[in-house]
Amino acid sequence: MGFVQNIVDEIIDQYIFADNTKRPWIIGFSGGKDSTLMLQLVWKALEQVKHFHGFVGRDIYVVCNDTMVENPVITEYVYRVLDKIEKAARDQDLPIRVIKTIPRLEDSLWVNMIGRGYPAPNNAFRWCTERLKIKPTSRFITEQVSEFGEAIILIGTRMSESANRAKSMNKHAIKGKRLTKHPLQPNTYIYAPIRHLQLEQVWHIINTMPSPWEASNEELFQIYANASADDYECPVVVTDTKHKSCGQSRFGCWMCTVVKVDKSMGALINNGFAWLKPLLDFRDEIVAERNDIKNRMPTRRNGTQAVNDMGAYYPFYRASILGRLLKTQKEIQKERPHIELITNQELIAIQTIWYRDFVFDYKVSEIYSNAYKSNLNMDGHNKKKDKELELLKNSCKNKPQNFDLIQELLTLQKNKSLLNRKRGLKDDIETRIEEYIKRERENAD
Secondary structure, three states, X not given: OHHHHHHXXXXXXXXXXXXXXXXXXXXXXXXXXXXXXXXXXXXXXXXXXXXXHOOOOXXXXXXXEOOOOEOHHHHHHHHHHHXXXXXXXXXXXXXXXXXXXXXXXXXXXXXXXXXXXXXXXXXXXXXXXXXXXXXXXXXXXXXXHHHHOOEEEEOOOOHHHOHHHHHHHHHHOOOOOOOEEOOOOOOEEEEOOOOOOXXXXXXXHHHHOOOOOOOOHHXXXXXXXXXXXXXXXXXXXXXXXXXXXXXXXXXXXXOOOOOOOOHHHHHHHHOOOHHHHHHHHHHHHHHHHOOOHHHEOOEOOOOOEOHHHOOOEOHHHHHHHHXXXXXXXXXXXXXXXXXXXXXXXXXHHHHHHHHHOOOOOOOHHHHHHHHHOOOOOOOOOOHHHHHHHHHHHHHOOOOHHHHHHHHHHHHXXXXXXXXXXXXXXXXHHHHHHHHHHHHHHHHHO
């Protein structure tokens, strides 16, 4: 495999001779075949640099972004691999560090879809990509650029993936240069070491080169094989005739609603991962219901008229999604108790947003209790708080609606504090009081 050493030699040249700065290398690692191969070749290059020069000086960051809605099969595999990478880098004294990034709470899929009522992403409104994938990694890259002035991102893209990919790579290429400028990130450059490899070569190397961090590349190959639908065929050059076609499966969010049919998830279910079926069923339901006008408000969140009256989700539908999601989580946990489809922090944020939207008819804790048949204490009740509520209720016994109003105003104030965004609190309180006065006048008439 002389072409492998050619790539390794190029990486060594770029690492030592072509660039004598200390700009860190940032490797985007998804755990898939291309990023796995790229990291293996970089690792092999570092081993040779250390052998011939006695040291390796440039830091390399292996950055893995978890959207929090990744396919659980892939997540479990990737996190095991990341642990092995960390340990091997430490044992071999290589300057490789693993960084795991996740979206900020306000950017998570569920906080936006269930909390704010954003419709499930599709090709026309693909709001998820920036929030879940781009922003978390970009923040880390920006930190590195701030410290070193510049950074180099290594990507596992290949020209043979598609005509569009080749066109994009050629567009940004600089003649005679390996590095290209990042189209969006300032002071950042892109390096694609495996850009000229074909798919068959990728799998051939993966299946013949031992993993330097002692992970099972056979397991990676098997995941691709299990996730390959019948109409995804690829001629793979392997050394073991028992291998079946790996397919061109693309892994991503289990909740991806941009694709019409999740063939990879369906293939996994048909190949021994039947416990994933509740996830696929839930995802398919949300896709089918996305453009049902009865679930959609006529306005966007900013109050402007939506195209075809298809704005944000109504509160009742947001609550319906949450209830079904929690029941799906409960079902999945029968097989995989550690899997969490939505975090407690997200549940609190969703309730906070509902209160800020004056949605008081639906309580996250009640929806949770209905799904799990157990209580979820989100209000921090204690004896002192219960006593305060009792005194407040007694003082309003002649007009119970005043008690409800005060509770709602206190809730607004509390939840503004939770999100660390007091801005707009005065307007929210005034709006709520005006609504209350208007309703009281209507009742009096």
